[in-house]
Amino acid sequence: xxxxxEKKQLNNAVTSLKFEAPFIAKKVxxxxxxxxxxxxxxxxxxxxxxxxxxxxxxxxxVIQAIGYTTKKLVSLNVGDSICDLVGPLGLPTEFxxxxxxxxxxxxxxxxxxxxxxxxxxxxxADVTVIAGFRSRDIVIxxxxxxxxxxxxxITTDDGTYGRKGLVTEVLSELLERDSYxxxxxxxxxxxxxxxxxxxxxxxxxxxxxxxxxxxxGTGMCGGCRVTVGGETKFACVDGPDxxxxxxxxxxxSRRNSFYRDEEEHKCRLGVTENG
Amino acid sequence: MADMSPEKxxxxxxxxxxxxxxxxxxxxxxxxxxxxxxxxxCLNCKNRPCVSGCPVNVQIPEFISEVANGNFEKAYEIIxxxxxxxxxxxxxxxxxxxxxxxxxxxxxxxxVGIGRLERxxxxxxxxxxxxxxxxxxxxxxxxxxxxxxGPSGLTCAGDLIAKGYDVTVFEAFHAAGGVLIYGIPEFxxxxxxxxxxxxxxxxxxxxxxxxxxxxxxxxVDEIIEMGFEAVFIxxxxxxxxxxxxxxxxxxxxxxxxxxxxxxxxMKAYSEQYDTPIKKAKNIAxxxxxxxxxxxxRCAKRLGAENVYIIYRRSEAEMPARKEEIEHAxxxxxxxxxxxxxxxxxxxxxxxxxxxxxxxxxLGEPDASGRRRPVEIDxxxxxxxxxxxxxxxxxxxxxxxxxxxxGIEANKRxxxxxxxxMKTTKDGVYAGGDAVTGAATVxxxxxxxxxxxxxxxEYLKGK
Ligand SMILES: Cc1cc2nc3c(=O)[nH]c(=O)nc-3n(C[C@H](O)[C@H](O)[C@H](O)COP(=O)(O)OP(=O)(O)OC[C@H]3O[C@@H](n4cnc5c(N)ncnc54)[C@H](O)[C@@H]3O)c2cc1C
Ligand SMILES: Cc1cc2nc3c(=O)[nH]c(=O)nc-3n(C[C@H](O)[C@H](O)[C@H](O)COP(=O)(O)OP(=O)(O)OC[C@H]3O[C@@H](n4cnc5c(N)ncnc54)[C@H](O)[C@@H]3O)c2cc1C
Ligand code: SF4
Ligand code: SF4
Ligand code: FES
Numbered sequence: 001x002x003x004x005x006e007k008k009q010l011n012n013a014v015t016s017l018k019f020e021a022p023f024i025a026k027k028v029x030x031x032x033x034x035x036x037x038x039x040x041x042x043x044x045x046x047x048x049x050x051x052x053x054x055x056x057x058x059x060x061x062v063i064q065a066i067g068y069t070t071k072k073l074v075s076l077n078v079g080d081s082i083c084d085l086v087g088p089l090g091l092p093t094e095f096x097x098x099x100x101x102x103x104x105x106x107x108x109x110x111x112x113x114x115x116x117x118x119x120x121x122x123x124x125a126d127v128t129v130i131a132g133f134r135s136r137d138i139v140i141x142x143x144x145x146x147x148x149x150x151x152x153x154i155t156t157d158d159g160t161y162g163r164k165g166l167v168t169e170v171l172s173e174l175l176e177r178d179s180y181x182x183x184x185x186x187x188x189x190x191x192x193x194x195x196x197x198x199x200x201x202x203x204x205x206x207x208x209x210x211x212x213x214x215x216x217g218t219g220m221c222g223g224c225r226v227t228v229g230g231e232t233k234f235a236c237v238d239g240p241d242x243x244x245x246x247x248x249x250x251x252x253s254r255r256n257s258f259y260r261d262e263e264e265h266k267c268r269l270g271v272t273e274n275g
Numbered sequence: 276m277a278d279m280s281p282e283k284x285x286x287x288x289x290x291x292x293x294x295x296x297x298x299x300x301x302x303x304x305x306x307x308x309x310x311x312x313x314x315x316x317c318l319n320c321k322n323r324p325c326v327s328g329c330p331v332n333v334q335i336p337e338f339i340s341e342v343a344n345g346n347f348e349k350a351y352e353i354i355x356x357x358x359x360x361x362x363x364x365x366x367x368x369x370x371x372x373x374x375x376x377x378x379x380x381x382x383x384x385x386x387v388g389i390g391r392l393e394r395x396x397x398x399x400x401x402x403x404x405x406x407x408x409x410x411x412x413x414x415x416x417x418x419x420x421x422x423x424x425g426p427s428g429l430t431c432a433g434d435l436i437a438k439g440y441d442v443t444v445f446e447a448f449h450a451a452g453g454v455l456i457y458g459i460p461e462f463x464x465x466x467x468x469x470x471x472x473x474x475x476x477x478x479x480x481x482x483x484x485x486x487x488x489x490x491x492x493x494x495v496d497e498i499i500e501m502g503f504e505a506v507f508i509x510x511x512x513x514x515x516x517x518x519x520x521x522x523x524x525x526x527x528x529x530x531x532x533x534x535x536x537x538x539x540x541m542k543a544y545s546e547q548y549d550t551p552i553k554k555a556k557n558i559a560x561x562x563x564x565x566x567x568x569x570x571x572r573c574a575k576r577l578g579a580e581n582v583y584i585i586y587r588r589s590e591a592e593m594p595a596r597k598e599e600i601e602h603a604x605x606x607x608x609x610x611x612x613x614x615x616x617x618x619x620x621x622x623x624x625x626x627x628x629x630x631x632x633x634x635x636x637l638g639e640p641d642a643s644g645r646r647r648p649v650e651i652d653x654x655x656x657x658x659x660x661x662x663x664x665x666x667x668x669x670x671x672x673x674x675x676x677x678x679x680x681g682i683e684a685n686k687r688x689x690x691x692x693x694x695x696m697k698t699t700k701d702g703v704y705a706g707g708d709a710v711t712g713a714a715t716v717x718x719x720x721x722x723x724x725x726x727x728x729x730x731x732e733y734l735k736g737k
Contacts, residue, residue, distance in 0.1 A: 024492065027491070084486050086447070086488060087491065218491075219513070220515065221515065222515045227524055254626075255526055
C-alpha cells in the first residue's frame, strides 16, 4: 500500500499528490513514470513522476482529472492509500550536455516538464521555459518553474494571462533570435506535433514525451506501440521520450482515442452508481 | 481385469452454445465413479512408457491404481511428490504429446485419461482439504531471491522453502501467477485454483513482493548486495511479436498479450472492474497455438458474432492442445486454415475494417520437420473484421539481461544456462520460458525444480 502524505489542488482540474514510496524515490530519474492502480478492481494507468525526494522517500504525481480513474485518484485525501505504484518505468530522459535549452509544457504537461527543467538547470544549462495554458485560472507551477529557469514565458489561448497565443509562436521567435541545442516538449499530442514541425527547419534536437495508452509498462502487451522513424517502438520501454522529428503523431492521436466510448460509458455508470 | 473399452470415459463439459457466452469453466471434471472407471482402463504396464513422457516424472501407474481403488488421498501424495501443481497440470498440460502420447492404450484406441485423473485427484483433495501436510523444516538462515511468480518461479520457491531457505519472490505485476493468471483464461483454468496454490506457498513462508519490476526498481546485482546468496530468474517470455505487415498499427490491432491481460488479469469483461475493452462484432485471430485459441474463445465470450482463426498451415500442424482446438470448434470459432494475412485495412479514422489474406499450400518440410507453407499466387481475399489479434508467439523480455552484468543470452534473447540451470553468472540460475522461449507450464515447473536442487547444492558447498 502507498500512502498519500500531501495533497495540493493546483487548479480546478489538476491535483498534486505526494506518496510514500521509498524504493521508487531512490531510483527514479527525470523522464520516468510509474503505473498506478487505486484498488483491487482498478485499472492500471501511467503517470509521470513530477518530483521526488530520495531522502524523505517520497514521489509526487501531478494528475489532470480527465476520466474515470484520474477523477477517482484526485478524490483521495491525505492518509488514504492506493494498492499499487509500480516503477520507475521507462528510460530516463537523455539530455546529452546542452548549453542552451528550451523546455515547453502544455497544460498538465508542465508538471512533467518541471523535473526536466530542474535537472537541466541544476546541471548548469541555460534554461528557457515556455508554459502554455488555455486560460489564466488553470496556470500551474509558475513559482516552481521560475525557480528552475533563466527565463519563463507563459502563454494563454485567450490572453487572460501572459502572452495571448500558442507556445509555438514564442518558440519561433526564440529560434529566430538565438541558437539552442535542445528543445523538450511535453503536453497534448497536437502541441508536440507542432513544436516538432517548428523546430525542424532549425535542425534543433527535439525530444517529446509520448503518452500512448499503457497497461503493464514493461514491454509485454504492445498496447503502447508508436511509430518512430518508420519503426515500431514500445513507448513504455523504448521511451517515453522520442525524437520529435521522427514520431508519427497522427497515428498516436488515433490510437489514444480508441477507448473513448468505453470510458464515457464507465463515467456515466460511475455517476449513476454514486447517486 | 482392466476395462478394455477403446474410448476414454467422456469428460462432462458445459453446453458449447451456452458456455461461449460466459467465463465459467468448460470441462467440468470427473466424478469419483467416472475417475475410478477411467483408472480401470490402465494396464499398469511394467515398463511404464507414460512416465517417460512426463517432464516431471509423475508416477503415473502407481497413482492411477490408487484411484482405481478409491484411495484418492494416497493418489494425491504420489502425484505431489514430483508435481507441485497437479490441479493446474491436469488441466493445461498438452497430454497428447506428453504422458498420454506414450500410453500403450493409445495404440489401439484412446490413451488413458491421465490428465483428467490428475485433475480429479487434485480437485478432490482441494475440496476435502486432504494431503498437503507441510512440516516446517529447520531454517538454514540463507536467503534466496526468485524473480517472477510464474510456474517456474513458484515451483523453485516451493522447493527451496521446503529445504529451509528464506525465499523472497519479486513479481512485476500486481498479482502472482505469471501466465496462469494473466494469459490462460478463467474458463480453462479457474483463478481460484492458482490463488489457492499461491496462498499455500505463502503459508509455508514464501514472501511474495508484487509491483517489483527487476531491472528497474532493483537490479540482480543489487539483490545480491542485499544479502541474497542465490537468484533464480523465472521471468518468462512476455514480449509479443508482431508480423511487420502494413496496417498493423491501425486502431483495433492487439497483441494477444494485451487482449488476454485486459480480460484475465484485469477482468475487463466484468462491469465491476474498471478496465475497458473494445467489443468488436467480427474478429480475426492470427496464430495456431494455445494463445490463439484462448484469444479467439475470449473474443467470442465478449459477444463477437464471427471469430476467425487465421493459421498458415493445416490443423495437423497446429501447436495448440487438441482439446482446445476441439472446444474452439464447438464454440463456433471459424478456422481459416492454410491462409496468411498480407495487410490490415483501415478506414478513414484509422480503425480496422478488414484483413487481406492469401491462401497457402504445404510444400517441402522445413527445419522444424513441419511442411513449409507457400503462398498460392492470386488467391488473395478480404475478411471483414473490426479487430485483429496477433497471437504469433513471444520472446523473453530484455529488461533483466540488459541490466545485469555477466548474463549471456542467445540470438533469440533466451538466457543461456548449463544442465544445472546455472546462468553464466555465479549464483544466478534461470529456467522456464526465459530460457526456452514460449513453452509449457510443466517444462517451466521442471526447470524451477532442477534449479532449486542446483541452488541447494551450490549453497551447501559454499
Ligand atoms: C508515460 C505516460 C505518462 C503520463 N503522465 C501523466 C501525468 O503526469 N499526469 C497526468 O495527468 N496524466 C499523465 N498521463 C496520461 C494519463 O495516464 C491518462 O490521463 C490516464 O490514463 C487517463 O485515465 P482515466 O481513466 O482517468 O481516463 P479515461 O477515462 O481512460 O480517459 C479519458 C479520456 O482521455 C483519453 N486518454 C486515455 N488515456 C490517455 C493517454 N494515455 N493519453 C491521452 N489521452 C488518453 C481517453 O481516450 C478519453 O478520451 C501519462 C500517460 C503516459 C503514457
Ligand atoms: C495464453 C496462453 C495460453 C497458454 N496455454 C498453455 C497450456 O494450455 N498448456 C501449457 O502447458 N502451457 C500453456 N502456455 C504456456 C505456459 O503458460 C508458459 O510456458 C509458462 O507459464 C511459463 O512459465 P514461466 O514461469 O517460465 O513464465 P511466466 O508464466 O511467463 O511467468 C513469468 C513471471 O515473471 C514476471 N516477470 C517478468 N519480468 C519480470 C521482471 N523484470 N521483474 C519481476 N518479474 C518479472 C512476469 O510478470 C510473470 O509473472 C500458455 C501461454 C499463454 C500466454
Ligand atoms: S504433469 Fe502433465 S505430463 Fe505429467 S502426468 Fe501430469 S498431465 Fe501428464
Ligand atoms: S502406459 Fe497407459 S496403460 Fe500403461 S501404465 Fe501408463 S497409463 Fe497405464
Ligand atoms: S505498456 Fe504494455 S508494452 Fe508498453
